[in-house]
Amino acid sequence: xxxxxxxxxxxxxxxxxxxxxxxxxxxxxxxxxxxxxxxxxxxxxxxxxxxxxxxxxxxxxxxxxxxxxxxxxxxxxxxxxxxxxxxxxxxxxxxxxxxxxxxxxxxxxxxxxxxxxxxxxxxxxxxxxxxxxxxxxxxxxxxxxxxxxxxxxxxxxxxxxxxxxxxxxxxxxxxxxxxxxxxxxxxxxxxxxxxxxxxxxxxxxxxxxxxxxxxxxxxxxxxxxxxxxxxxxxxxxxxxxxxxxxxxxxxxxxxxxxxxxxxxxxxxxxxxxx
Numbered sequence: 639x640x641x642x643x644x645x646x647x648x649x650x651x652x653x654x655x656x657x658x659x660x661x662x663x664x665x666x667x668x669x670x671x672x673x674x675x676x677x678x679x680x681x682x683x684x685x686x687x688x689x690x691x692x693x694x695x696x697x698x699x700x701x702x703x704x705x706x707x708x709x710x711x712x713x714x715x716x717x718x719x720x721x722x723x724x725x726x727x728x729x730x731x732x733x734x735x736x737x738x739x740x741x742x743x744x745x746x747x748x749x750x751x752x753x754x755x756x757x758x759x760x761x762x763x764x765x766x767x768x769x770x771x772x773x774x775x776x777x778x779x780x781x782x783x784x785x786x787x788x789x790x791x792x793x794x795x796x797x798x799x800x801x802x803x804x805x806x807x808x809x810x811x812x813x814x815x816x817x818x819x820x821x822x823x824x825x826x827x828x829x830x831x832x833x834x835x836x837x838x839x840x841x842x843x844x845x846x847x848x849x850x851x852x853x854x855x856x857x858x859x860x861x862x863x864x865x866x867x868x869x870x871x872x873x874x875x876x877x878x879x880x881x882x883x884x885x886x887x888x889x890x891x892x893x894x895x896x897x898x899x900x901x902x903x904x905x906x907x908x909x910x911x912x
Contacts, residue, residue: 639857639861640857640860640861640864640865640903640907640909641861641900641901641903641904641907642900643847643850643851643857643858643861644673644847644861644865644898644899644900644903645900646850646851647673647674647675647846647847647849647850648673648674649850650694650849650850651674651675651676652675652676652693652694652695652845652846652849652850653675653676653677653678653692653693653694653849654670654675654676654677654678654693654694654695654696654697654842654845654846654849655678655679655680655689655690655693655695655696655697655714655718656670656677656678656679656696656697656699656842656845657679657680657681657686657696657697657698657699657707657710657711657714658679658681658697658699658701658728658838658842659699659700659701659702659703659730659838660702661701661702661834661835661838662699662701662834662835662838662839663679665835665838665839665888665892666679666697666699666835666838666839666841666842667679668892669839669842669843669891669892669895670842670843670845670846671896672892672893672895672896673843673846673865673895673896673898674846675845675846675849677842678693680710681706681707681710682706682710683706683709683710683713686710686711686713686714686717687713687714687716687717689714690714690717690718690721690723691717691721693718693723694723694849695718695723695724695725695726695752695845695846695848695849695852696714696715696718696723696724696725696726696845697725697726697728697841697842697844697845698711698714698715698725698726698727698728698745698749699728699730699838699841700728700729700730700731700732700738700741700742700745701728701730701731701838703737703738703741708741711745712745712748712749715745715748715749716748716749718749719749719750723849723852724752724753724845724848724849724852724855725749725750725751725752726751726752726753726754726755726841726844726845726848727742727745727746727749727751727753727754727755727803728754728755728756728837728838728841729742729754729756729760729761729763729764730756730760730837730838731760732756732759732760732763732764733759733760733762733763733764739763739764742763742764743764746764746801746803750801750802750803751801751802751803752803752804752848752852752855753803753804753805753806753844753848753855753858753859754797754801754803754804754805754806755805755806755807755808755837755840755841755844755859756806756807756808756837757807757808757809757837758790758807758809761793761794761797761805761807762790762793764797765793765794765796765797766793794807794813794815795815798815798816798817803855804816804817804855804856804859806844806859806863808837808840808863810826810828811823811824812824812825812826812860812863812864812867814856814859814860814863815856816855816856816857816859817856818856819856819911819912820911820912821856821857821859821860821863821909821910821911821912822909822910822911822912823860823863823864823867823907823908823909823910824867824908824909824910825863825864825866825867825868825870825871825906825907825908826866826867826870826871827867827870827871827873827874829870829874829877829884829887830870830891832884832887833884833887833888833891835888836866836870836891839866839891839892840862840863840866843862843865843866843895844858844859844862844863846862847859847861847862860909861903864903864907864908864909865895865898865903865907866891866895867907867908868894868898868902868903868906868907869891869894869895869898870891870894871906872890872894872897872902872906873887873890873891873893873894874887874890876890876893876894877890
């Protein structure tokens with residue numbers, strides 16, 4: 639099933655409209671091209687709805703939130719809902735400032751999201767819990783070690799029920815919580831956390847995978863997370879042999895996404911269904 643969704647992305651070449659942050663916009667565009675999708679980045683209020691109307695999905699990323707782009711996010715989101723397109727939210731840095739947290743919460747009230755993806759601090763913040771956020775990074779010690787306390791699991795379930803969205807929590811283990819159960823993805827490499835934009839790239843990929851299989855956003859989100867994690871593992875193997883650093887690693891990750899095949903997915907994906 640998960641490898642099939644990758645094939646569906648390549649076959650359908652979905653157009654993914656990203657209203658994303660200026661730090662990682664180029665990485666998001668390149669990783670979408672690498673997986674077989676097509677990116678379009680339009681964050682001006684005057685064209686946000688028009689571009690959304692020709693897209694296959696919409697990604698809203700609040701990483702460099704500002705007063706100019708916030709209205710665009712709402713306009714694009716409402717248009718996507720009107721057209722029945724999957725919308726993905728990345729609440730980057732929620733919990734670090736009131737602007738980010740309140741904007742994310744306002745977006746969740748006004749727009750129906752197919753998937754909300756963030757680290758545990760961001761997800762906890764928008765779910766109304768207490769979180770520890772350092773800029774855009776998670777700082778919950780237990781979760782950083784790969785644990786998921788019962789209280790956090792409850793928050794994730796509540797957020798899913800309140801929003802109707804699939805919730806993806808990324809970390810040492812990626813958790814995808816959907817209506818019919820939970821996927822635990824055990825792919826990836828710790829060095830991915832040392833490269834700016836890996837979370838944003840995964841959110842963009844989630845937009846592509848949901849566009850290719852809109853009927854099952856949980857499976858699409860889990861497939862995207864597993865594929866990206868496998869790419870991170872293969873990239874690190876190459877990096878070790880080449881003796882490169884973090885900048886090289888970023889390029890290798892995108893390379894491995896472009897070289898991903900269903901066969902590699904079937905061999906290397908570590909997805910547990912609960």
